Amino acid sequence: MKIAAADLGDAAARSEKAHLDTGPDGPGGSIVTASGRRSRPGILLDRDGTIIVDHGYVGSIDRVEFIDGAAEAIARFNRAGIPVAVVTNQAGVARGLYGLDDVALVHQHIADHLAGHRAHIDLFLYCPYHPAGVVEAFARTSEDRKPRPGLAKAAEATLSLDLAVSWVVGDRPEDIGLAEAVGASAIYLGPGDYLRPGVWSFPSLAVAAPFILERITV
Ligand SMILES: [Mg+2]
Numbered sequence: 602m603k604i605a606a607a608d609l610g611d612a613a614a615r616s617e618k619a620h621l622d623t624g625p626d627g628p629g630g631s632i633v634t635a636s637g638r639r640s641r642p643g644i645l646l647d648r649d650g651t652i653i654v655d656h657g658y659v660g661s662i663d664r665v666e667f668i669d670g671a672a673e674a675i676a677r678f679n680r681a682g683i684p685v686a687v688v689t690n691q692a693g694v695a696r697g698l699y700g701l702d703d704v705a706l707v708h709q710h711i712a713d714h715l716a717g718h719r720a721h722i723d724l725f726l727y728c729p730y731h732p733a734g735v736v737e738a739f740a741r742t743s744e745d746r747k748p749r750p751g752l753a754k755a756a757e758a759t760l761s762l763d764l765a766v767s768w769v770v771g772d773r774p775e776d777i778g779l780a781e782a783v784g785a786s787a788i789y790l791g792p793g794d795y796l797r798p799g800v801w802s803f804p805s806l807a808v809a810a811p812f813i814l815e816r817i818t819v
Pocket residue numbers: 647648649650651655771772773
């Protein structure tokens with residue numbers, strides 16, 4: 602299923618691929634709280650440094666290198682019925698290093714690789730904008746650029762998530778900032794600890810996955 606980019610967030614959110622299960626609730630279930638509000642958690646994953654190695658402005662599939670255990674971690678989230686979205690800053694578009702079509706090809710490549718591990722991403726979202734860009738159409742600030750909340754809000758709307766019970770996973774301060782901006786739980790991936798209360802640190806998505814699965818309520 603394809604979701605039009607212009608329908609998401611501040612119209613800058615780009616989504617070129619989404620696998621949404623059929624059924625009234627899409628992937629996973631939902632909890633109706635005492636207030637009657639739907640409470641469906643999701644997992645928002647950074648891309649570079651989280652699923653694939655951050656080689657810097659990865660805009661072609663020959664530069665895609667998967668991080669060990671990431672596909673298996675995503676498959677576990679899938680089996681638990683938790684929607685998974687990728688939310689990624691792709692300033693390389695604004696900087697003229699690659700185009701929107703190239704981002705789509707990289708995401709298709711990632712999807713194909715994940716499929717080989719019985720894993721899938723429910724929604725790919727990226728921000729092609731950067732204020733210092735050289736491509737005029739993308740040289741601007743954007744609510745979609747992490748840590749601004751646009752991509753998370755687009756995922757919330759598209760996947761019917763409750764961000765307050767969702768998790769953001771990433772390897773940069775802007776990922777932690779995104780979690781804080783939307784009231785989600787934050788997981789930092791890196792060699793050391795992220796020294797901020799309420800942020801859990803792990804060396805990889807593979808190691809973080811059991812921790813998230815123990816605490817997330819589907
Ligand atoms: Mg990253």
